[in-house]
Amino acid sequence: MFMRTPSALRLTWLRGDRHGLRRLLPGILVAIGAGLLFCLFAVPQLARFRFRAGLSKYDLGFYGFGPSQSFVSFDEESRIIEISPANAQCDPRYTFIAPRGDSVAHAGPMILDAQGELVWAKYNWGTTQDFKVQRFQGQDYVTYWQGDEEDGHGRGSWYMLDSTYTIRYIVSPVGLEGDLHDFVITSNDTALVTIYDPIPADLTAVGGPELGWLYDGVFQEIDIATGELLFEWRSSDFYPPESSYYPLNDRGHERTLGYDYYHMNSIDKDDQGRYLVSGRHTHTVTCVDGTTGQILWTLGGKHNDFHDESDGAATDFNWQHDARWQSPNSITLLNNNANGEDGSSRDTVGLFIELDIPARQAKVRTTYVHPQGLMATSQGNLQVLDTGNVLVGWGHSAAFTEYTAEGEIVCDVHFGASAYFTFGRIVSYRSFKGDWVGRPNTLPDAAIADDSIFVSWNGATEIVTWCLEAWDGESLDNVTFTTVDQVERTGFETRIPIPPSITSYFRVSAMNIEGEVLGTTETLSLGSPSSRSSYVSIRSWGVIIIAIFALGCLLFGCFCAVSRVWRRRRPRSGGSYQLVGHKEHDDNESENGRLPI
Numbered sequence: 001m002f003m004r005t006p007s008a009l010r011l012t013w014l015r016g017d018r019h020g021l022r023r024l025l026p027g028i029l030v031a032i033g034a035g036l037l038f039c040l041f042a043v044p045q046l047a048r049f050r051f052r053a054g055l056s057k058y059d060l061g062f063y064g065f066g067p068s069q070s071f072v073s074f075d076e077e078s079r080i081i082e083i084s085p086a087n088a089q090c091d092p093r094y095t096f097i098a099p100r101g102d103s104v105a106h107a108g109p110m111i112l113d114a115q116g117e118l119v120w121a122k123y124n125w126g127t128t129q130d131f132k133v134q135r136f137q138g139q140d141y142v143t144y145w146q147g148d149e150e151d152g153h154g155r156g157s158w159y160m161l162d163s164t165y166t167i168r169y170i171v172s173p174v175g176l177e178g179d180l181h182d183f184v185i186t187s188n189d190t191a192l193v194t195i196y197d198p199i200p201a202d203l204t205a206v207g208g209p210e211l212g213w214l215y216d217g218v219f220q221e222i223d224i225a226t227g228e229l230l231f232e233w234r235s236s237d238f239y240p241p242e243s244s245y246y247p248l249n250d251r252g253h254e255r256t257l258g259y260d261y262y263h264m265n266s267i268d269k270d271d272q273g274r275y276l277v278s279g280r281h282t283h284t285v286t287c288v289d290g291t292t293g294q295i296l297w298t299l300g301g302k303h304n305d306f307h308d309e310s311d312g313a314a315t316d317f318n319w320q321h322d323a324r325w326q327s328p329n330s331i332t333l334l335n336n337n338a339n340g341e342d343g344s345s346r347d348t349v350g351l352f353i354e355l356d357i358p359a360r361q362a363k364v365r366t367t368y369v370h371p372q373g374l375m376a377t378s379q380g381n382l383q384v385l386d387t388g389n390v391l392v393g394w395g396h397s398a399a400f401t402e403y404t405a406e407g408e409i410v411c412d413v414h415f416g417a418s419a420y421f422t423f424g425r426i427v428s429y430r431s432f433k434g435d436w437v438g439r440p441n442t443l444p445d446a447a448i449a450d451d452s453i454f455v456s457w458n459g460a461t462e463i464v465t466w467c468l469e470a471w472d473g474e475s476l477d478n479v480t481f482t483t484v485d486q487v488e489r490t491g492f493e494t495r496i497p498i499p500p501s502i503t504s505y506f507r508v509s510a511m512n513i514e515g516e517v518l519g520t521t522e523t524l525s526l527g528s529p530s531s532r533s534s535y536v537s538i539r540s541w542g543v544i545i546i547a548i549f550a551l552g553c554l555l556f557g558c559f560c561a562v563s564r565v566w567r568r569r570r571p572r573s574g575g576s577y578q579l580v581g582h583k584e585h586d587d588n589e590s591e592n593g594r595l596p597i
């Protein structure tokens with residue numbers, strides 16, 4: 001008995017060790033698993049954040065990824081933008097964007113004024129791209145592409161809306177499906193459109209099948225009024241698959257999953273009838289003869305014809321967008337310098353390139369750089385304004401920046417929090433500035449909330465004052481209104497406190513600077529509740545209830561888990577205590593011989 005005690009003690013120690021290990025093991029496994037998952041999923045995500053010193057609250061996401069604002073009298077939301085610097089003298093004209101992404105409830109075309117106030121918003125099915133003002137037959141139209149985006153290009157049509165926002169023309173390519181990338185109305189009232197046409201091709205040169213498929217980069221020039229096809233050009237007639245920088249991956253085996261080797265994303269034409277085509281995946285800008293369709297020259301990529309006078313800056317652009325003529329011997333483009341989300345952090349820049357075409361020399365005149373080094377992993381554009389200033393739309397990054405011609409920043413506008421730009425929660429393919437007069441053929445909207453009348457008129461650009469008119473209370477057979485208040489328009493929606501003189505029926509008229517009535521709301525009465533505001537509050541209450549329910553579930557789940565662990569642990573600690581007792585009991589047993597069970 002005396003001799004046995006140390007060995008028994010040692011045995012208990014050993015056993016205790018093994019128990020400790022067994023108890024630690026799950027913890028170690030969980031830590032390893034969590035660590036691995038963290039490295040696999042969280043670290044790449046964290047690397048995608050673009051936190052920088054000096055980001056504003058807006059850019060850090062204090063107001064959301066893509067801050068928005070809702071209205072009482074109008075259903076669609078507007079974007080809340082941030083303009084910097086605070087005293088920026090931005091171009092005073094309207095901004096045309098088509099925001100989309102997870103942070104945009106209703107995607108569609110949108111006009112904002114220079115202060116970022118909503119002017120017009122439309123909710124479109126599918127995807128809306130490339131929203132801008134263009135001139136056709138001496139009149140301004142807002143144009144956009146609408147359709148379904150798939151596999152990096154689109155199936156849809158181009159829409160032309162007049163100043164009343166009525167669709168006047170729908171343009172589609174002749175005999176082929178329309179793509180979303182570009183729609184340019186020329187000074188001859190013709191349309192240039194891009195097309196992604198799947199064609200059979202031998203892809204062995206890029207490691208693909210001999211009987212494979214590629215997306216041919218096609219553009220057409222169409223007479224808008226008659227729909228007649230005037231010109232067609234195909235990249236595959238001149239550029240083989242191996243001129244591409246785009247990885248083949250598993251593409252090229254099926255018609256619907258063709259190899260997107262060229263990726264035509266802009267088409268322009270100058271007064272001399274020369275086309276300018278951008279092929280993103282070949283890193284080329286190509287000048288095409290307007291009559292023969294022959295290539296006159298290629299800038300960039302594997303077929304570059306130019307000697308670079310700026311150490312590669314003029315010809316080494318890659319994954320570029322929006323190549324435009326600026327004169328017979330100068331072009332602009334956006335050098336994206338990035339493709340997709342490969343994680344590398346490279347800056348996108350706008351380029352103004354001067355060409356000596358006979359000598360085949362190219363030189364960068366100006367580079368447009370963003371101070372925060374924005375990266376447009378896709379999309380984007382560069383517009384030279386008629387003031388000479390330059391507007392760069394950062395595409396996948398929800399921002400646009402105005403520069404002087406020399407490249408100094410005039411005004412930087414964000415419509416999403418820049419720390420999360422890589423996630424693409426809100427993007428606009430392109431951003432434009434332009435003049436616009438909107439005279440909608442709808443009625444102005446009004447709704448009552450908080451003892452006030454809220455009025456707005458989606459798309460109207462000429463309202464200066466709102467005029468509140470009340471029923472004179474004389475006779476219901478002949479309802480006549482008298483003006484009781486005039487309020488200056490304050491942004492998209494104007495709030496008019498209900499004056500005591502309004503007892504029942506009223507209406508609100510929109511007036512221009514000359515005091516002429518542009519339009520009048522329906523007749524409303526104080527009794528009628530505002531259905532729209534109640535809808536909004538029901539919706540937000542729904543969200544709050546769901547959030548509370550989710551939080552409850554989470555807390556209850558945690559409580560259950562913790563209490564289960566607790567319950568398990570208590571009997572085990574008691575058990576180990578008893579085990580020693582049991583052990584001693586066992587020893588006694590062996591001494592006394594086996595006891596009946």
Ligand SMILES: *[C@@H]1O[C@H](CO)[C@@H](O)[C@H](O)[C@H]1NC(C)=O
Pocket residue numbers: 186187188269270271272273
């Ligand atoms: C417009 O038409 C004229 C005459 O056919 C032609 O010379 C010119 O190049 C055309 N311009 C554009 C931009 O198509």
Ligand SMILES: *[C@@H]1O[C@H](CO)[C@@H](O)[C@H](O)[C@H]1NC(C)=O
Pocket residue numbers: 478480
């Ligand atoms: C309605 O009332 C106005 C002014 O009170 C009067 O000028 C107008 O003639 C009336 N119209 C009818 C149809 O009674």
